[in-house]
Amino acid sequence: MQFIDLAAQYQHLKDKIDARIQTVLNHGHYIMGPEVKELEQRLSEYVGVKHTITCANGTDALTLALMVLGVKEGDAVFCPTFTFFATAETIAYEGATPVFVDSDIDTFNISPFDLEKRIKETISEGRLTPRAIIAVDLFGLPADYPAIKRIAEKYNLKIIEDAAQGFGGEINGQRAGSFGDIATTSFFPAKPLGCYGDGGALFTNNDDYAALLESYRVHGKGKDKYDNVRIGMNSRLDTIQAAILLEKLVAFPQELINRNKAAEKYSKDLKGIYKIPTIPEGYLSSWAQYTLVADDREAEMAKYRQQGIPTMVYYATCMHQQTAFKNMGYKDGDFPVAEMLAKTVFSLPMHPYLPEEHQSDILEIVNA
Numbered sequence: 001m002q003f004i005d006l007a008a009q010y011q012h013l014k015d016k017i018d019a020r021i022q023t024v025l026n027h028g029h030y031i032m033g034p035e036v037k038e039l040e041q042r043l044s045e046y047v048g049v050k051h052t053i054t055c056a057n058g059t060d061a062l063t064l065a066l067m068v069l070g071v072k073e074g075d076a077v078f079c080p081t082f083t084f085f086a087t088a089e090t091i092a093y094e095g096a097t098p099v100f101v102d103s104d105i106d107t108f109n110i111s112p113f114d115l116e117k118r119i120k121e122t123i124s125e126g127r128l129t130p131r132a133i134i135a136v137d138l139f140g141l142p143a144d145y146p147a148i149k150r151i152a153e154k155y156n157l158k159i160i161e162d163a164a165q166g167f168g169g170e171i172n173g174q175r176a177g178s179f180g181d182i183a184t185t186s187f188f189p190a191k192p193l194g195c196y197g198d199g200g201a202l203f204t205n206n207d208d209y210a211a212l213l214e215s216y217r218v219h220g221k222g223k224d225k226y227d228n229v230r231i232g233m234n235s236r237l238d239t240i241q242a243a244i245l246l247e248k249l250v251a252f253p254q255e256l257i258n259r260n261k262a263a264e265k266y267s268k269d270l271k272g273i274y275k276i277p278t279i280p281e282g283y284l285s286s287w288a289q290y291t292l293v294a295d296d297r298e299a300e301m302a303k304y305r306q307q308g309i310p311t312m313v314y315y316a317t318c319m320h321q322q323t324a325f326k327n328m329g330y331k332d333g334d335f336p337v338a339e340m341l342a343k344t345v346f347s348l349p350m351h352p353y354l355p356e357e358h359q360s361d362i363l364e365i366v367n368a
């Protein structure tokens with residue numbers, strides 16, 4: 001059994017994906033070919049935003065978002081400590097300081113309550129200028145944007161939505177990728193919408209941000225690629241990856257239904273055995289991961305391993321516990337909820353082509 005079965009998905013979509021790739025091989029426009037623009041239009045329609053700018057990966061997307069907001073040394077950018085490294089890494093890469101925030105115990109997402117506390121502390125210390133919040137749609141569930149927005153307005157901060165795992169999620173019918181001033185996503189193969197290599201995108205309704213992003217992703221281009229008006233990057237989505245994503249996006253709505261069905265089945269059968277994921281009223285998760293909490297996670301994971309069922313831990317180390325951020329002066333106990341999650345969470349196999357028999361096998365093991 002696979003934790004995420006990418007080959008099963010390919011078998012399902014093979015003819016369409018092969019044909020799309022062949023089209024690119026025939027026309028030969030491997031960089032910024034017509035499929036890139038087409039995909040950007042389709043993504044804007046799907047997410048419900050004015051502009052989509054694709055790029056090379058989800059980490060670059062975060063870096064590009066911070067560049068557009070002018071985040072620099074001396075700035076504080078607030079982000080959850082319980083996330084993938086790239087969220088915090090890109091803040092530090094831009095020379096700014098990541099200020100970590102504890103998690104909500106039920107949703108695992110950034111805690112709005114702790115967020116406001118850390119903003120107030122940063123202001124009263126007076127060393128850094130609070131500039132932005134990166135909220136992460138962890139495991140596919142959108143963060144609490146209604147609360148985050150109120151805080152951002154109160155303290156005049158920009159919001160970046162890190163929807164690398166959240167693509168496809170919703171709050172009251174509004175889709176992930178549309179919640180921040182800028183949102184980012186990743187098309188890493190294992191993400192809810194993945195390609196066959198690296199890829200990423202940014203979403204925004206702001207015309208000025210979109211124009212800046214178009215420039216930054218191609219060496220700070222002006223009139224053309226050889227007119228360079230600012231320091232940028234080389235961060236483009238390959239045409240072949242765009243072609244693959246065009247077909248994957250067509251299949252995505254049904255895949256999202258499949259993922260939600262699989263999650264419902266897990267939750268129905270595992271309720272009372274573990275702490276199952278909490279999806280607040282009006283929210284839809286894209287189930288990048290199906291993540292449980294167990295006091296003795298090692299023992300639980302061993303049970304599955306013995307039966308050949310893969311499980312994974314996302315994430316065993318919080319950002320404030322990472323070696324790269326050791327010099328920031330945080331200590332164990334600073335983020336009690338996130339630290340507890342890092343010690344107790346584990347994830348079950350989850351993908352849109354999870355056969356019902358396999359899922360029943362998994363559930364039998366725990367119920368035995």
Ligand SMILES: *Cc1c(COP(=O)(O)O)cnc(C)c1O
Pocket residue numbers: 057058059060083084086087136162164165185186187188198199200
């Ligand atoms: C995967 C991921 C990223 C980075 O995406 P890449 O395409 O791998 O660079 C950023 N943030 C989160 C939360 C992620 O899960």
